[in-house]
Amino acid sequence: MSQTAAAVQTTNQITGQRKWWAFATVLLTMFFSSMDQTVVSTAMPTIIGDLKGFSLYSWVFTAYMITSSITVPIYGKLSDVFGRKPFYLFGLIMFGVGSAVSGMAHTMTELVFARAFQGIGAGAMMSMPRATVGDIFSPQERAKWMGVMMAVFGISSIVGPALGGWITDSLSWRWVFYINLPFAVLAIVGVIAALPRVRSEARVQVDWLGAMVLTIGLIPMLLGFTWAGTKYAWGSAPTLALLLGGAAVLVLFVLWERKAADPLLAPSLFKNRIFSTSLILGMFVGMTMFGSLMFLPIYVQGVIGLNAQNSGWVMTPMMGGFIVGSMVSGQVMSKTGRYRYLAWLSGAVIVVGSILLNQMNLHTTWGTVMVNMVVIGLGIGSLMPLMNMAVQNAFPYKMMGTVNSTQQFVSSLAGVIASPIFGSILNKAFSHKLSESLPASLTAFKSKLAGLNPQSLLTSQAQLSIAREFNKFGAAGHHMYLQLMDAIKTSLTFGIQHLFEVGLLFAILSFIGTFFLPEVKLKGKEYFESHSAQNEESAS
Known part of the structure; x- marks a missing residue:
């Protein structure tokens, strides 16, 4: 075989039963790595109480986010050169070691450094799964299984909070980190057994x-x-x-x-309309999604009045819609090989869902909220795998890791940008409305409440503390407390409505963006079989 032919890689490197073991390993890796964040979030109040480091609270997530985000494009490029296997193994080992050290932390500083270490491994597990599916299936087959992957992400988001709460209450917060270890070991075994070792014959300058x-x-x-x-x-x-x-x-x-x-991120990639459009579209969809994910629980807990103990299940309807949308979208693309009309429909459903969220107010019932969440979840769930498939189909296999990791990085960046923007909008609108809503008898409390994060007023501890202050004034004090809580609820609704208006803007931009996404028919198995035959002929 000639050196040129040897360097050519086809998509179906993993065949027979081995490819299903490889796919199962991908799903396992994606499940426990995406579940990690929600599990840790649930345990954080207990962790802070134990390690006494509230000032470093945000760094537990920031350190993880920074190291995982910046390594994603690096892993993607290197995996195109050296194959996915070494970076899967490196990422899993780093993630496992970081999880073990996090569980053994005795101070918040130690936990922050351990989480940064864990994030270096998480970057590999964020960038490798979608590229690995490209190693196994042709684009048209891939669409169906990409939908399954997105559904696994949705399931992990539902399971994570409940599992985190159970582990923290029944065992110890340290086990929210230790629980990753058996999953990591299983994934390492799967990677060693199922994934091929790929070496590029061409000389590469990293x-x-x-x-x-x-x-x-x-x-x-x-x-x-x-x-x-x-x-x-x-x-x-x-x-x-x-x-x-x-x-x-x-x-x-x-x-x-x-x-x-040999650039890490070739500027020529952005000349491809499918690639550049999908990145912009992904940013818009990400801003819409993160705005809902971050602040719908606040609305449900603060306005609807759902018990804080059940807050981990708040997003279940949305993620349920996300799972159904992902599965249906993948099946439709796999059967038709097309995605243009599906993109338009998905974008329209996201807009409808955002409009429904904007209709919510002080009197909205939990049943209505659930329906609205299902609708927006359906739209986002069906559009996200579609964008992945469009990009993978538009580039040669040798660039799979690079284009996938770039998409993943932009999606992560959308969340990083959305959080402070939406948070600032909520805090400003909440403070303004609270100042207007407080009755004259409570004007003395304006200075105490000024600048407070509304989320901090929703905890049971905070409300009990406020109630104790008012109870000193007897029956009149209790009446004043109820007036204050009513003003807080009204102001929170006002702030959340402003957020949903911004979310609607991004939803409309997402819908418009789908009309600029070019369609290239998804390549089926026969395409790769013919190219493999050509490669064999050229090699002989």
Whole structure:
């Protein structure tokens, strides 16, 4: 076989029963890595109480987010050169070690560093699964199984909070980290047994300088978006320094990539309309989704009045719609090989769901909220795998890791950007309305409530503390407490409605974006069989 032919890779490298073991390994990896964040979130109040480090609360998530996000594009590029297997193994080992060290942490500082270590491994598990599905199936087959992958993500989001609460109450918060270890061991065995070892015959020059410059640029940008509106004001010197400094370094990264022999992220990728449109569309959909995921639980707990102990199940209707949408979307694309009309329909459903969210008010029932969540979940769930498939189908197999990891990175970035933007909108609208809603008898409390995060007023501990203050004044004090809670609920509804208006804007932009997504018929198995035959003929 000639060297040129040997370097050609076809999509069906994994065949027979082995490909189903490989796919099962991908699903297992995706399930426990995506579940990790929700499990940890549920346990955080207990962890803070034990380790006494509330000032470092946000860093438990920030450290993980930064290291996982910046490694995603690096893993994607390297896996195209050296295959998925070594990076799966490296990521799983790093994630497992980080989980073990997190469980053994005795201070919040130790936990933050362990989570950063864990995030380095998580970056591999975020970027590898979708590319690995490309190793197993042709694009048209892939659509069906990509929908299954998205459904597994939805299931993990439902299971995570309940599992985290049960582990914390029944065992110890340390087991929310230790629980990852048996999953990681099983996944490592599956990777070793099922995934092929791929070596490129061509000489490759890894763009390590580009990777370093990208990392240096992303860290201040991610920190800037994370702290904006919370630790620092949006227009403050630290926020602007972080955002502008990071942006300047990323400009240098782009200039370097244009000259690099084998760039980490080739600028030519963005000339492809499917690739560039899908990234913008993914950003819009991500902003719509994260706005709902982050703040619907606040509305349900603060306005509808669902017991805080059941708050882990709040998003179940939305994720249920997400699962159904993913499965149906994948099946339709697999059978038809087309996605244009499905993209339009999915975008329209997202808009309808966002409009329904905007109709909610103080008197909305939990049943209505569930229906609205199912609708928006259906739209987002059907559009997300579609965008993945469109991009994978538009590029040769040798670029699978790069294009998938870039999509994944942009999706993560949407969440990072959405959190402070939506949080700032909620806090500002809430404070403004609360100032107007408080009766004259409670004007003395304005200074105490000014600048408070509305989420902090929804905890049972906070409300009990406020109630105790008012109970000192007897029956009149209790009446004043009820007036205050009513003003808080009215103000929270006002703030959430403003958020949903912004979410509707991004939903409309998502719908419009689907009309700019070009359609290329999904390649079926026969395409790859014919190309494999051509490669064999050229090699003989």
